[in-house]
Amino acid sequence: MPENFEIAYPWVFVLLPIPLLVYWLFPAIRIKSSTLLLSNYQKAISYSGEKPKSAAEIKKRSIFFWIWFGIIWIAIISSLSSPQIVGKPELQVKTSRNFLITADISFSMATKDWMMEGEKVRRWDAVKSVMHDFIKKREGDRMGLIFFASSAYIQAPFTPELETVDQLLEEADVGMAGQMTYIGKAITKGIEIFEKDSLESKVMLLITDGVDGGSDILPLDAADLARKDSVVVHTIGIGEPGESGSDLDEETLEEIAELTGGQYFRAKDKERLEEIYTELDKLEPIEFEEKEYRPVRLLYPYPLALAIGMLMLYFLISMILNLERLIIRKEAKNV
Structure with missing residues (x-):
């Protein structure tokens, strides 16, 4: 029109x-x-x-x-x-969901085995590159960032200001949260930030290339807590399990996703990761208000x-x- x-x-x-x-x-x-x-x-x-x-x-x-x-x-x-x-007429975006990205920045994410523009780069650099595009497309969601390794910390609380989230993602780097990979601790930190918000629709995207090395809380116990709090956890495994330099625990990531109603994806390279984000857009589509804005x-x-x-x-x-x-x-x- x-x-x-x-x-x-x-x-x-x-x-x-x-x-x-x-x-x-x-x-x-x-x-x-x-x-x-x-x-x-x-x-x-x-x-x-x-x-x-x-x-x-x-x-x-x-x-x-x-x-x-x-x-x-x-x-x-x-x-x-x-x-x-x-x-x-334009459909107005309806802010109806908290979308939390929980990303692994342990030392293993510094492994240079991914290709980007014809050069080998660190896994984290490739993941971060694709995540930038994903964040910009999530207009309407309130997004947050958690980075984890030996510790888990909130880089960005839930906000509709996606440019801010994108900038904070750019500032993060491998090693800022320690060396090991504590998946259970990362999920419980995510549950904490969800509990402080009133929106019912809660989605967590967990990205890691390792196996849980923590002892405080097991990943599946943390996933059970997420399920009870109605948090859907989609998991992305980075790398090829069984290859040298990779200790990806696909089984645990699959169980976490299944337990919370999410899906598991494996990204062996940057191109596959881009495809995964496209699939996530279909799984968690942006919602619009029914009324038209002119x-x-x-x-x-x-x-x-x-x-x-x-x-x-x-x-x-x-x-x-x-x-x-x-x-x-x-x-x-x-x-």
């Missing part, structure tokens, strides 16, 4: 004839003028027996005046009618500016003409 021109208050145009009604219903202003005294004026009165009558002058306006002020009046009425351009651009300042500009120009021209008349009169008196 294309953009349309609309008038919000068309009834205002019934006021257009008001100046004509005023002109017809109220008499013109009469201005007294001084008489021209003749030498034999009094004799003429006595001979004729007529009594002198008072006289008045009615100032006449030129057609230019009426056209000028007619345009000004039309511009004022047009401004009051609130003309506007209404854009095509963007409106108000146009009333334009006719209003025209009316004010023409009034100012009229008074400026009048002042200049009056000044010229005064100068001419003074010169006539001096002569």
Whole structure:
């Protein structure tokens, strides 16, 4: 549906004839003028027996005046009618979900075995590159960030400001939370941040390339707590299990996802990770409000500016003409 021109208050145009009604219903202003005294004026009165009558002058306006002020009046009425351009309807994004990214930044994520733009890069650099695009596409979600290794800490609490989340993701690096991979601790930290918020829809994305090395709480026990708190956990395993330098525990990640109603994905390279994020978009689609939002651009300042500009120009021209008349009169008196 294309953009349309609309008038919000068309009834205002019934006021257009008001100046004509005023002109017809109220008499013109009469201005007294001084008489021209003749030498034999009094004799003429006595001979004729007529009594002198008072006289008045009615100032006449030129057609230019009426056209000028007619345009000004039309511009004022047009401004009051609130003309506007209404854009095509747009569905408003409905913020209805907390989406938490919980990412592993243990030392193993520094392994250079992923290809990006023809070069081998660290797993974390490739993951972070894809995550940037994913975050930007989640408009409508309130997103948060948790990074974990030996410890788990909140990098960004839930916020609709996705640019902020994206910037905080960029600032994170491998080793900031320790060396080991404590998956259970990461999930419980995520549950804590969910409990502080009132939204019912809760989604956690757990990204790791290792096996849990913690002893405080086991990953499946933490997943059970998440299930009880209605948190859906999708898990992404980074790398190839069984290869040298990889201790990915796929079985645990699959059980975590199954227990909480999520899905498990394995990303062996950057391209597969991009595909996973596309699949996640389908699993957790962005929701929209049912009502339609129509963007409106108000146009009333334009006719209003025209009316004010023409009034100012009229008074400026009048002042200049009056000044010229005064100068001419003074010169006539001096002569």
